[in-house]
Amino acid sequence: MESTLVTNAMKAVGGLGLALLAACGSSTSPYSGGGGGGGGGGGHSTTITVSDNTFAPTPDTVSAGQVTFSWSATNTHNVTWDSGPGTLPANSADKSSGTYPATLQAGTYQYHCTFHGGVGTGMHGTFVVH
Numbered sequence: 001m002e003s004t005l006v007t008n009a010m011k012a013v014g015g016l017g018l019a020l021l022a023a024c025g026s027s028t029s030p031y032s033g034g035g036g037g038g039g040g041g042g043g044h045s046t047t048i049t050v051s052d053n054t055f056a057p058t059p060d061t062v063s064a065g066q067v068t069f070s071w072s073a074t075n076t077h078n079v080t081w082d083s084g085p086g087t088l089p090a091n092s093a094d095k096s097s098g099t100y101p102a103t104l105q106a107g108t109y110q111y112h113c114t115f116h117g118g119v120g121t122g123m124h125g126t127f128v129v130h
C-alpha cells in the first residue's frame with residue numbers, strides 16, 4: 001500500500017515534469033481559453049483571470065513583456081509579488097474588478113493574494129517567462 005502511494009507520487013512528479021517540458025517546448029498552441037473546471041497543468045496566456053481564491057492559468061508560460069490580470073470576482077483580491085528576476089513589479093491594488101498590468105522579464109515569478117494565500121500556498125501563482 002505504501003509502495004503504491006510512493007509509486008503514484010513518483011508518477012505525479014514525473015508527469016508534472018513532462019507537462020512542464022511540453023509546455024516549454026510547444027509554442028504553437030494559441031490561447032487555450034476555456035472557462036471553468038479542468039484544473040489543467042498551466043497554460044500560455046498573457047491574461048490571468050483573478051477569480052475568488054484562484055488565479056488561472058497557473059503555472060503560466062509567457063514571453064517577456066506585459067501580462068494583464070483581469071478580475072472576475074465578487075471578493076477583493078490582490079497580486080503581491082514574492083520572487084522573480086530583477087526588480088519586482090509594483091503590487092496591485094486591492095480590487096474586485098478591473099485589470100492590473102505588469103511587465104515581466106525572463107525568469108520565474110511567484111505571486112499570491114495576501115487575503116487568500118501566501119508564498120506558494122492558497123491563492124497563488126507562477127509565471128515562467130522566456
Ligand SMILES: [Cu+2]
Pocket residue numbers: 053076077078113114115116117123
Ligand atoms: Cu484573494
